[in-house]
Amino acid sequence: MQDHRNLTQSEIDQLEKNGCSCTDWGLVTVKEGFNPRYVRESHFSGKVEIGIFEKIFSLPGGLQKHAGINRAVIHNCTIGNNVMIENVQNYIANYTIGDNCFxxxxxxxxxxxxTTFGNGVQVNVLNETGGREVHINDKLSAxxxxxxxxxxxxxxxVExxxxxxxxxxxxxxxDRGIIEHDCKIVNVGYIKNVRIGSFCKITGAMKLKNGSINSNEYDPVYIGRNVIAEDFIICSGSTIDGGSIISRCFIGQACHIDHGYSASDSLFFSNCQGENGEACALFAGPYTVTHHKSTLLIAGMFSFMNAGSGSNQSNHMYKLGPIHQGIIERGAKTTSNSYVLWPAKVGPFSxxxxxxxxxxDTSNLPFSYLVEKDNGTYIAPGVNLRSVGTIRDAKKWPERDRRKDPDRLDCINFNLLSPYTIQKVFAGVGILKNLQAVAGETSEFYTFQSCVITNSSLLRGLKLYEIIIHKFLGNSLIKRLEKTRFKSNEEIRQRLDPQGAPGLGEWVDVSGLIAPKSEIDDLLCKIESGEITKLKEINHIFQQLHQDYYDNEWTWAWDKIQSFYGIKADEITASDVISIVEKWKAAVIGLDEMIYSDAKKEFSLSFKTGFGADGNIQDRAMDFEYVRGAFDKNPFVIATLKHIEEKRALGDELIERIKNIQ
Incomplete structure (x- = not known):
């Protein structure tokens, strides 16, 4: 049974009386219940299918409009039920328009x-001249x-x-576009070869050409005033607004591009934010954030990164053109007016x-400060571990995951500590000890990768790295033994056995997904051999690795526990576990106390400068407290103190549970 029928002569007469015209009314079909009174001053050509008009749209300010077609030119289109089309300056051609669109x-x-609606567009990421191009698509993951x-x-x-x-x-x-149901497109200029998902709202955009807007009911997309987008894909939950200009870009899920941001040949994955500044050949992994007008991110790979105002990088040295690239690993920050000359590689959380x-290349010196001094780079290894900002960032990322779409493209591991970062900490310990051995423990300065590390920075780095190793390995051990009553050392050993889960060896951060390199290599071999031939299959393996993270993490951690603490899997006892837990408690509490002290600096007298205008010191303190709050009532400070007590109790509980095992 056909959904549509031909127009009756009386309906054609009514349409023509309403100022409508058509090259061939025989090519226009309508659904049963169609009422011609709601179609006025419009022209139809090609094959046109029209639904029914029963809905009344309520607009802001109290105005109401009945569904229908007014003052439009429609060519070769299918129009769903309860659609409002009004004031089309030129025409709508070769589109299927879903129900309830306005x-x-x-x-x-x-x-x-x-057209492929932006799928297959070549984005020259990282290298503007090509060589690392990514062909974007609807299902692209970081x-x-x-x-x-x-x-x-x-x-x-790659082939x-x-x-x-x-x-x-x-x-x-x-050769036919689609505007899915419940979309709103108002005051928009030019839309060509664009596929628009359901519940999308486009208001005041200037030009949209060759792209897909993958909006849906769970997480709609909004495109706002004066936006220009060409050769693009925009994923669910994203907002592009404020005159932003994007060209040859992939905008991932729940991204926010606003305030005149401009980007070309760039990839933005889940929860990125770009405002005011500029991006070129940028690989923005999850949570890459840049807010400032003077900030340029170019030819770099970032994730969980916050760019300070005036941050800049150079990808050429006026020799062979813009061919250089840089990688700043997860969790890094740049301060105001920072600059890095590519090529360079910066370790995580620096x-x-x-x-x-x-x-x-400081990739094996994580949690470091890179400080400019005397036109050179001084490295302070590990010092970012005791920063309140680092901990605050790690806590806020999962809280700020704005994705509502149940089909998430990126598998994001938020962990501050993981086999990926701790393997770099172990490597960092090796680097620092080797510098000591070569240059001597009493040397005032050490040189690494053309950078300088002072003696005090090196010693502090070794201490902080040891603390974080104790913390991570203890975390993993306690997690493995939680909620279980043990009667013997043998039962403890059985529980500690990883049961053959993968995870030994090197781990990698595949732009948000932390996984054993062996498993990633296995996936790549299956792609190379032709065993895996679909995007869906590849994304499924990424999701499986993400789900298996903690099982695989334990395999790695258990191996490191044995080598670091000098114990054997078949000989470990409850007393060995207790010894590790005591070291863990000291590390966790010691680190939290450092973070507590760092937070306290924010409430020192110097930070109260500018408060209490026209008053004395007492007024300044009172004004500061009313604006910023008291130190002992600060939510982060309270959480830190609570964390100390909770971790102490967690360690004591495990010790109490196993202390009598002989």
């Missing part, structure tokens, strides 16, 4: 020939893009991945202060 005051919406862009030393793999993308693009190509041109 389209008003637009210039043109068309599809011209076969992890797929990471491998596709960085693993160019495996050409067979297979490109074929998988091509298959997806061909499958979704069409802070970059000042200008740096040494091309250093």
């Amino acid at each position: 389209i008003q005051n637009i210039d043109v919406i068309l599809v011209d020939g076969m 992890h797929f893009a990471y491998i596709y862009s960085l693993y160019r030393h495996r050409p067979k793999l 297979r991945m490109k074929a998988i993308i091509d298959y997806y693009c061909d499958k979704h190509s069409s 802070l970059i202060l000042g200008r740096h041109s040494q091309h250093a």
Whole structure:
């Protein structure tokens, strides 16, 4: 049974009386219940299907409009039920428009020939001249893009991945666009070859060309005033507003691009924010945040990163062009007016202060400060571990995950400490001890990668790295033994056995997904061999690795516990566990006390400068407290003190549970 029927002669007469015209009324079909009174001053051509008009739209300010078609030119379109189309300056051509859409005051919406709606667009990420290009698609994850862009030393793999993308693009190509149900498109200029998902709201955009807007009911997309977007894909939950301009870009889930931000040849994955500044050839992994007008992020790979005002990087040295790239690993921050001359690689959770041109690789010195001094780079290893800002960041990331779409493209591991970071801590200990051995323990300065480490910084780094190793290994051990009553050492040993889960060896951070390198290599081999041929299959493996993280983490941690504490799996006893837990308690409490002291600096007298205008010191203190609150009532301070008590109780509980085992 057909959904649509031909118009009756009386309906045609009514339409023409309403100022409508058509090249061939025989090509116009309507649903049963169609009422021609709601179609006025419009022209139809090609094959047109029209639904019924029963809905009344309520607009802000109390105005109401009945569904219908007024002052529009429609060519070769299917229009769903209860749609409002009004004031089309030029025409709408080759589109399927879903139910309950509201389209008003637009210039043109068309599809011209076969298109893939942005799928397959080449984004020259990291290297503006090409060589690391990523072909974007609706299902692109940060992890797929990471491998596709960085693993160019495996050409067979890249070739297979490109074929998988091509298959997806061909499958979704069409000469007909779609505006899915419940969309609102108002005061928009030019829309060409764009697929628009359900519940999308587009208000005042200037130009949208060759793209997909993957909005849905769970997490709608909003595109606002004066936005220009070409060759793009925008994922669910994202907002593009404030005259932002994007060209050849992938905008991941729950991203926010606003206040005139401009980006070209860039990838933004889940929960990124870009405001006021500029991006070029940027690989913005999850939670890359930049807010400031003078900030440029170029030819770099970042994640969980906050860029300070005036942050900048250089990707060429006026020789062979913009061919250089940089990687700043997860959790880094740049201060105001920081600068890095690519190529360079900065370790996770580092802070970059000042200008740096040494091309250093500090990836195995995590949690460091990189400080400009005397036109050089001084490294303070591990010092960011005791920073209140580092802990605050780690807590806020999961709280600020704005994704509401149940189908999440990126598998994001929020852990501050993981096998990935702790393996770098172990490597950092090795680097620092080697510097001591080569230059002598009494040397005032040490040179590493053309950078300087002072003696006091080195000793402090070794101490902080040891604390964090105790903390991570103790965390893993306590987690493994929690909520279980043991009667013997043998039962403890059985529980500690990883049961063959993978995880030994090197771990990698695949732009948000932390996993054993062996498992990633296994996936890549399956892609190379042709065993895996679909995007869906690859994303499923990423999700499985994400779900298995803690099982795999324990395999790695248990191996390190044995080597670090000098114990054997078949000989460990309750007293060995208690000894490790005591070291863990001292590490956790000691680190929390450092963080507590760091937080206290924010409430010192110098930080009260500018408060209590026109008053004395007492007024300044009172004004500061009313604005910032009292130190002992600060939520973070309270949480830190509570964390100390909770961790002490957690360790004591395990000790009490196993102390009588012989």
